[in-house]
Amino acid sequence: MDRGFYLDHMSTWYSQDGKQVFGLRYINFLHEHLGTIFLQGLDKLIVYNIVASLRRLFSNYGHFYNNGMATFESKKKIEKKDVMQFVNDIRKLDF
Amino acid sequence: MFTEGMLVLDKVLMGVTEIEPKEILIDGLRKELCKKMATMLHNEFIFSGKEQTSSGIDHSKQGAMGEFGVYEAKFLKLKANFVGLKRSIEYIQDFLNVQGEKIWREELSRIIDYAVEREATKLVNKKFNANFDDENSYRPEFDPVDAQDLTFMGRLLRNILS
Numbered sequence: 001m002d003r004g005f006y007l008d009h010m011s012t013w014y015s016q017d018g019k020q021v022f023g024l025r026y027i028n029f030l031h032e033h034l035g036t037i038f039l040q041g042l043d044k045l046i047v048y049n050i051v052a053s054l055r056r057l058f059s060n061y062g063h064f065y066n067n068g069m070a071t072f073e074s075k076k077k078i079e080k081k082d083v084m085q086f087v088n089d090i091r092k093l094d095f
Numbered sequence: 096m097f098t099e100g101m102l103v104l105d106k107v108l109m110g111v112t113e114i115e116p117k118e119i120l121i122d123g124l125r126k127e128l129c130k131k132m133a134t135m136l137h138n139e140f141i142f143s144g145k146e147q148t149s150s151g152i153d154h155s156k157q158g159a160m161g162e163f164g165v166y167e168a169k170f171l172k173l174k175a176n177f178v179g180l181k182r183s184i185e186y187i188q189d190f191l192n193v194q195g196e197k198i199w200r201e202e203l204s205r206i207i208d209y210a211v212e213r214e215a216t217k218l219v220n221k222k223f224n225a226n227f228d229d230e231n232s233y234r235p236e237f238d239p240v241d242a243q244d245l246t247f248m249g250r251l252l253r254n255i256l257s
Binding site for chain 2: 022032037038040041042045046048049051052055
């Protein structure tokens with residue numbers, strides 16, 4: 001990934017230049033200040049974000065990763081600017 | 096005085112409707128608490144990117160909080176406000192014979208759930224189903240600060256992900 005990496009032993013995400021970005025320490029900080037209820041809400045929101053991203057990916061999966069097996073109408077829909085942007089972002093990731 | 100006032104409160108009959116003054120008081124307390132907390136959360140979670148740390152710690156160093164330490168002062172202020180509010184409601188609960196801690200917990204989870212539901216409606220076209228049908232409760236609705244997010248939860252998450 002071009003943005004950062006995760007160290008399992010530290011339970012933390014680091015940026016490309018080695019700075020801590022997000023992890024146990026920040027979660028602890030949030031927990032201390034805003035409590036469990038807030039963390040629950042944040043967790044739910046992250047899950048909704050993941051679901052939204054997955055839906056976007058799979059709604060266009062057939063067209064981009066299955067040699068264009070899609071109907072004419074769906075192709076038209078897919079070639080919108082924001083969808084293309086998302087697909088290009090995904091292609092950059094090295095699975 | 097508080098306690099004496101609560102003890103003399105009695106059920107009142109207004110025609111055929113029976114009114115319980117204690118319930119009206121609790122409703123009012125909930126409403127005001129919800130309004131205060133929602134306003135605090137809304138105002139504090141605005142990330143402009145020009146924050147300064149209160150402790151002067153260089154958060155870019157190893158072992159420090161990284162980018163997030165920059166918002167330390169914001170969180171500390173929010174915590175101080177929240178602790179103050181919580182203490183006051185715990186203090187009056189014995190005098191008024193109401194469950195302060197319970198009210199506090201319920202209102203906070205309602206505000207957060209409401210914010211999450213609003214964000215979820217935008218993200219996954221989920222049917223909006225917040226627990227705010229009751230006419231008596233305060234709806235924590237604010238104008239969005241930026242174009243991307245509707246509530247403070249969205250802003251915080253965007254800040255974490257960026």
